[in-house]
Structures are given as structure tokens and as C-alpha cells.
Amino acid sequence: MALPTYATTGQKIWHYSYLTLCGLIFFFLIAPIIVIIPLSFNAEDFFTFTPKMLALDPEGYSLKHYRDFFTNPNWQQALVNSVKIAPVATLLSVSLGTLAAVGLSQSHVPFRRAIMAVLISPMIVPLIISAAGMYFFYSRIGLQGTYFGVVLAHAVLGVPFVIITVTATLVGFDRSLTRAAANMGADPVTTFFRVQMPLILPGVISGGLFAFITSFDEVVVVLFVGSAGQKTLPWQMFTGLREQISPTILAVATLLVVISICLLTVVELLRRRSERLRGMSPT
Secondary structure (H helix, E strand, O other), X not given: OOOOOOOOHHHHHHHHHHHHHHHHHHHHHHHHHHHHHHXXXXXXXXXXXXXXXXXXXXXXXXXXXXXXXXXXXXXHHHHHHHHHHHHHHHHHHHHHHHHHHHHHOOOOOOOHHHHHHHHOHHHHOOHHHHHHHXXXXXXXXOOOOOXXXXXXXXXXXXXXXXXXHHHHHHOOOOHHHHHHHHHOOXXXXXXXXXXXXXXXXXXXXXXXXXXXHHHHHOOHHHHHHOOHXXXXXXXXXXXXXXXXXXXXXXXXXXXXXXXXXXXXXXXXXXXXXXXXXXXXXXX
């Protein structure tokens, strides 16, 4: 936002100081990514910039680490496991989170603030505590080390994101539309899918994308509740750092960053579309 022409000297100093501080914080957060991406093209098996890379010599760069990722059976099995787990966990998160958000948006629901706090608690409670609790609970009911156990655990972590995004979309929802549909003879299920869902769909998809990213990048919970058969991509990266340091991890990290950027871009586009549907101009 540009400063008005009548801004005082103090206001200008505060404005540009604030922008500088935000820029420094952004650089601090983005610096590790800036370092990792070029290192993933290192022609040598090092985690540092070689003299050839610093001299921008083409011989210092290679796609060998990316080839290793796409040809190594361990990495490919981890990728397959992540692809098997994340979409199913996302589907569960979206289904449960959307229903919870729609239900809690009704003013007549008792204790809805307390229920909301419980449902979004996985986002607030430290992940290691949630993982330990799931481990002991799953051990008692026989879900420890099973595919369904990992999917259910990731779904629990994704539900808060869906609830928050859908609840934010419902803030500008016109309740008279559902009443009009009921007056026309539509049952609650038809009203939800024909009237409510099209308007809150951007929030649902945004929450689903956040849930997918959470499941795809999660490592702590899967270490507790999973088994060797459910070794996901982040688990394989963690194992590679602990047991054998391979530069292939840099290539995988770069691919995950690219995927996350693409998904977050979609989320931003959906946010703008949601604001247009609600009659708000996106900022």
C-alpha cells in the first residue's frame, strides 16, 4: 500500500522501516530454499557449492541426483506410499472437516466454541505429543503399524485446516438461500449439495490442499504409528539424513518445494475466487 502524499516524516520512516523488517524476515524464511535448490543440481556428491558451481561452469551442474530419485527403488517405494496415504487422508479430512464446519456454523448448536477448540486442537498441540498419544491408543486397538492407522492419523491432522477454511467461507454465506431452497421443497441433503456446496467450494478445496500438504510432508506421526511398509517420502528423507547422507535428499526437497508452491498458488487463486463470490474485492 502506497503512502499518501500528506504523510509526515515519522510516518514515512515507520512505513519504510516496517517494509524493511518484513523483507528481512521473508529473506530469513526463504534463504534455506534458495540454498537447497541450486545444490540439488550439484554434479558432485557434496552438500556444499563446488568451485565449478561458483564459477557457473556447466560441468559443475548435473541432474544425477534427480535421476537417482526416479530410479532408486527405496525412493520410489516411499513416493508410492506417500501417494497412497495422502489422497485418502485428504478425502477423510475434507469430508469430516466440512461437515463439522457446516454444523458448527449453526447458532443453535450448544457448546460449539468448546467443540471447535477440541477439533482444531491437533493444530495447536505439539506434534510429538499427538504422535505419542496416537501410538499408545493405536497399540491398544490394533491399528499400530497399519495403513488405515496412518491414514486416520493424517486425517486427524488435516481436519483443523478444513474446518478453519470452510468456517471462514461460511462467514459471508447468505442463510436465506438455504431457507429459500427448503421452502421450494428441497431436503437438507439436496440443499447442501445444490445450494451451499457450490458457494463454499473454494474454502473446501483450499482446506483439502492444506490437508494434502500436511499429510504429504508429515514425518513425526508416521514414525510413531507407521511401520516399514508405510515408509513415506519424508520418512525416507529423515532416514537418509540419519543413516546415510545422500545429496538425493536435496533433489527430493526441491521437488517438494515446487509442489508446495504450486498448491499454495492454487489456494491463493481459490481465495480470490471466494472473495469475488462473496462480493468482496481481493487484495
